[in-house]
Amino acid sequence: MESAPGPDSAAHYETRYLDLMRRIWERGDERVDRTGIGTRSICGAELRFDLAGGAMPLLTTKRVYWKTATRELLWFLTGETNIRPLVLQGVKIWNEWPHARYVRETGDNIALETFVERIAGDEAFAERWGDLGPVYGKQWVDWPTYRYRRDGLYEKGPGINQVAAAVESLRADPAGRRHIVEGWNVAELGRMALPPCHKTYQFHVSGSGTEARLNCILYQRSCDVALGLPFNLWSAALFTRMMAQQTDMEAGELVWMGGDVHLYLNHAHLIAEQLAREPKGHPRLEIVRRPPTIFDYDIEDFVVHDYAPQPPIKAPVAV
Template sequence: MMRHPEQQYLDIIRHLIEKGDRRIDRTEVGTLSMFGAMMRFDLSDGTFPVFTTKRVYWKTAVKEMLWFLTGQTNIQSLLKENVRIWTDWPLDKYRKATGDAISQEDFEARVLADDDFAGEWGDLGPVYGKQWRRWVDAQGKEHDQIATLIETLKNNPTSRRMLFHAWNVGELDQMALPPCHMTYQFYTSENHSPVQSDGERGKRKVSMLCLQRSADTGLGVPFNICQQAALLHMVAQQVDMVPGELIWMGGDVHLYLNHRELADTLLSREPKALPKLKLVRRPDAIDGYRIEDFDVTGYDPHPPIEAPVAV
């Protein structure tokens, strides 16, 4: 019997609890930490690695990835999609700068209603999307790393230079949060799968490796894995290939001390079957996808687990 792919994630959590290095981190919450971890997920049969030991809100994760791909950096467009995961950072900045103890709900309402307010207080600085789509070099020239990746996959699919990253040293101090999932590298190979549909026959397989320098295993990692899998499915469709393997690598992999109850609950649960993903439409470009294009079937997770976000 094959081992459930989600066990890789549970193994990391178990290792952190048993052997993690206890340390005080940037947020002062404290973590149990380890250095270096890897997980591999085979997506070739349409598997969508949305973890099942707690409900993962995959639509929110995918919406964030779609936002990255458009190159946007303001939370206003995210809030319009009912995605609130980035609000904590500009809200904290606004409260400290103004002394106004505004609630998150009221802050978000102002960002949505007032474009000038959103422009001043809703922008996160040159975070992921800016670096992916509009990296500015020393001469002032913009580089669209995603467009270059797509072109290279189409025209030189065995290149060892098919990657993009967000760790722009000169702009880190302007970002609300330096990039955690910072480097994405792609690799194509012949498709030797014994079971291939007519639409897959003769197509190459594309795999993706993501290096995440800082990995919050309780809340962040399940979210990241699912959105990275969505990205691989989109890239594969755009370059007329089939998805291969998603390889996730973590640098500082940690469990926040106030997530211990969450971790214990996860370890007490048995993983269920992972869902399947089918893209129902092929847009003209990688930034043309909408959440409605993602048809996810068979997702029947354990109940959600609430836990605080460390800012």
């Protein structure tokens, strides 16, 4: 486990993120990607963060809207797949995908803002056009199963709540090697607005008793380092802290592993600006309440201390 970072920027936890960004931009393989925008990409990367003492990998070289990322994680844990609950909370990160589907399928080229207003104000419209398919949360808490019937047909069985199962397995068998939450359901990828990028979470317990520490390894198959990774790191660390609280452990280490790790070519201004900034400060997360289950947290349960980020840097999302 890493020791706590010192006051100099060279030892700052965020330096690892900035070094990864620089490496991709300077040495990445330039490619034409699915979105048509183009990326610079490397194959495989790893970042490690010590979560002891409330530490979080929250970037300081630009503002990361951690409450937005938290609301998304809590939405995942409901199993919901419609964007309307997010829209009603002012969370915009999933809006582009159903909007693009609406325009494509109807030919009605309405503005994104108009589409989102209709999602918020018209429940029937939201039910028809706001659903993303069986993305993240559906797989996390309601992985589909099927039963073979005597007449030779299959019928749907009870869904599997992987998150609840992971909590129970951590309590019952901390040394186990099967504490996994998986999002990559091959049979349902074609029905998803976007196949899961952060796809596999594996939990690992070090120490025992009062010294038990819960670690998490996140494997991410595809990673937009400029816009997506800051959110992914926060969410994975938060998920780890919530799981640790629910299993009576302290948070240990977050190990992030990326597959196709890339920067979009139209993010050049963001990259240049962010790499010119120095990371400062060590924000901490306090969870002010322990709810009955992992599924009962509210946004008010999380307080971040000592977070004084530099200004946000806007850039377009590739859809």
